[in-house]
Amino acid sequence: MPNLQTTQLIKQFGNQIVLDDINLTLKPNTIYGLLGRNGVGKSTLLSILANHQTASLGEIKWGDTVLTGRDHPLQAIYLMSEINLFNKDDKLKTITKNTALLQGSFDHELAEEMLTAFDLSPKKKLNQLSTGYRTIFKTIVALCVPAEYVFLDEPVLGLDANYRSLLYRYILQAYESRPRTFVVATHIIEEIATLVEHVLVLNDTQLIVDDDLENVLAKSYRVSGPEELVRKYCTDLNILDSQQMGTLYTVYLYDTLPTERIIPDRLTIEHIDLQETFIKLTNKGSEAHV
Amino acid sequence: MFNAMMRYRLTAIWKTLAMVAVGFFGGMVVVALIFIKKGIDFGNFGLTIVTGFLFLSQITLIVQSFTTTRKAFNFAILNGIPRKISFLTQLVSLFSSQLVTFAILYPIAIHNQIFAGIKINLLDPHITVAFILVVWTFIAQGLAISSFITLFERKAWVFLFAAWLIIATVYERYITPIITRMLPDWTDYFFVNFEQANVVSAIKITFDQPNFWISTLTSIVAPLIIAGICQHFMQTRRITFRLKKFAR
Numbered sequence: 023m024p025n026l027q028t029t030q031l032i033k034q035f036g037n038q039i040v041l042d043d044i045n046l047t048l049k050p051n052t053i054y055g056l057l058g059r060n061g062v063g064k065s066t067l068l069s070i071l072a073n074h075q076t077a078s079l080g081e082i083k084w085g086d087t088v089l090t091g092r093d094h095p096l097q098a099i100y101l102m103s104e105i106n107l108f109n110k111d112d113k114l115k116t117i118t119k120n121t122a123l124l125q126g127s128f129d130h131e132l133a134e135e136m137l138t139a140f141d142l143s144p145k146k147k148l149n150q151l152s153t154g155y156r157t158i159f160k161t162i163v164a165l166c167v168p169a170e171y172v173f174l175d176e177p178v179l180g181l182d183a184n185y186r187s188l189l190y191r192y193i194l195q196a197y198e199s200r201p202r203t204f205v206v207a208t209h210i211i212e213e214i215a216t217l218v219e220h221v222l223v224l225n226d227t228q229l230i231v232d233d234d235l236e237n238v239l240a241k242s243y244r245v246s247g248p249e250e251l252v253r254k255y256c257t258d259l260n261i262l263d264s265q266q267m268g269t270l271y272t273v274y275l276y277d278t279l280p281t282e283r284i285i286p287d288r289l290t291i292e293h294i295d296l297q298e299t300f301i302k303l304t305n306k307g308s309e310a311h312v
Numbered sequence: 313m314f315n316a317m318m319r320y321r322l323t324a325i326w327k328t329l330a331m332v333a334v335g336f337f338g339g340m341v342v343v344a345l346i347f348i349k350k351g352i353d354f355g356n357f358g359l360t361i362v363t364g365f366l367f368l369s370q371i372t373l374i375v376q377s378f379t380t381t382r383k384a385f386n387f388a389i390l391n392g393i394p395r396k397i398s399f400l401t402q403l404v405s406l407f408s409s410q411l412v413t414f415a416i417l418y419p420i421a422i423h424n425q426i427f428a429g430i431k432i433n434l435l436d437p438h439i440t441v442a443f444i445l446v447v448w449t450f451i452a453q454g455l456a457i458s459s460f461i462t463l464f465e466r467k468a469w470v471f472l473f474a475a476w477l478i479i480a481t482v483y484e485r486y487i488t489p490i491i492t493r494m495l496p497d498w499t500d501y502f503f504v505n506f507e508q509a510n511v512v513s514a515i516k517i518t519f520d521q522p523n524f525w526i527s528t529l530t531s532i533v534a535p536l537i538i539a540g541i542c543q544h545f546m547q548t549r550r551i552t553f554r555l556k557k558f559a560r
Binding site for chain 2: 073074095096097098099100101107108109120121123124125126167169
């Protein structure tokens with residue numbers, strides 16, 4: 023399966039630039055986490071990649087082929103988004119039947135298993151479902167289609183903690199039974215940290231992080247101690263944020279620590295989790311320059 | 313892909329037709345039950361039902377030409393069906409359904425002429441063709457309008473529709489009289505004198521006019537071309553980038 027690649031992708035609505043110079047390569051059989059604050063263009067990016075919207079400028083490549091907009095590999099990409107493209111008056115079983123018809127194949131077994139697990143009756147109509155159940159149903163369909171690139175835009179929107187946990191389990195199960203690429207755009211960061219392999223962070227129209235989760239976490243540090251020592255140790259390193267609490271000075275870094283620098287005894291250096299890294303990376307007014 | 317999309321569209325069309333039929337026949341049965349004591353001619357009543365459903369089915373198909381664009385297009389895109397196939401299946405499914413419903417219901421319905429006292433031969437091919445052409449014209453117009461609206465997306469169509477209404481009114485009121493005055497021969501050339509001719513003769517006279525065929529075929533083919541172009545460019549960067557600005 024070819025890579026899906028964007029080069030200098032720009033999306034503009036009127037005078038407002040939503041996405042600016044997005045260079046990104048999605049590889050086969052990888053689970054990506056697409057993170058970003060509200061309104062940074064996560065959904066727009068996914069819908070451009072899935073050909074539901076068009077880019078204002080830039081290039082999208084499918085392997086070595088530059089896509090023109092009318093030759094998009096539509097069958098290979100499936101976008102589940104908050105926008106409802108199903109007929110609201112249809113029963114769930116009708117929607118799955120129609121999806122199976124148009125997609126050519128459909129994992130009915132998984133769909134049935136998931137519908138039962140989430141206590142969803144296939145005889146119900148889509149417009150009878152709550153927001154959470156609608157999201158669940160759309161995610162079920164997305165996991166059961168044969169597409170090689172599946173984009174899940176807010177797959178846990180309106181879901182309680184139990185269902186979120188169950189849904190993550192099913193995403194992993196679907197991935198294990200048939201490896202493919204998932205791009206999960208969400209705000210519940212601490213929960214998808216166990217799910218994703220690669221992290222993409224959008225901030226202020228730009229892609230500021232495009233790295234494996236392992237590398238992102240390896241570069242995320244909290245350094246605390248007396249201000250003078252912390253400042254000296256962090257010289258020339260990429261500082262995201264700093265805090266002063268009494269005599270304790272704390273700095274958040276996103277960088278590789280220099281091995282040649284000796285760590286003073288009074289300094290504490292520890293890794294921070296993905297959510298904290300994300301907050302520090304995307305906080306307005308912090309010193310984030312990745 | 314074509315067959316799958318065709319099956320999807322035909323299922324949707326015929327499901328709607330079936331629902332309309334059930335609703336219509338149900339309504340007629342209720343009417344029959346109400347008037348049963350007053351004496352009802354069931355032969356006449358049955359044929360009235362068929363004639364009524366003939367017209368209702370054609371109207372349903374015309375309505376479907378408006379309603380089967382955006383939702384089906386979106387569902388097709390979601391499921392990886394190219395827009396060309398989506399449009400072709402829309403054309404084939406609507407026009408073939410029209411022909412099938414017409415072929416089934418029309419021969420039964422024309423028996424009404426005996427009861428209604430109509431002396432025109434409704435089986436005359438001229439009338440049949442005229443009927444089909446009228447429905448096709450409406451279907452084609454419906455496809456063009458709905459595709460055009462879908463191309464612009466969101467609420468831009470309200471603005472466009474208002475603009476079109478103003479332009480059409482201004483054209484009709486001010487431009488047409490000027491053109492008519494400037495080219496008086498036009499009206500003479502297009503004038504057809506039906507005199508005392510009956511419906512069939514009038515249609516025959518009309519069919520003999522080359523201008524009729526030019527205008528009729530234009531009113532069917534041109535909207536289909538417009539619909540095709542609109543659907544071809546839906547969600548592609550060449551046109552929507554500029555036009556979507558209106559939609560914001």
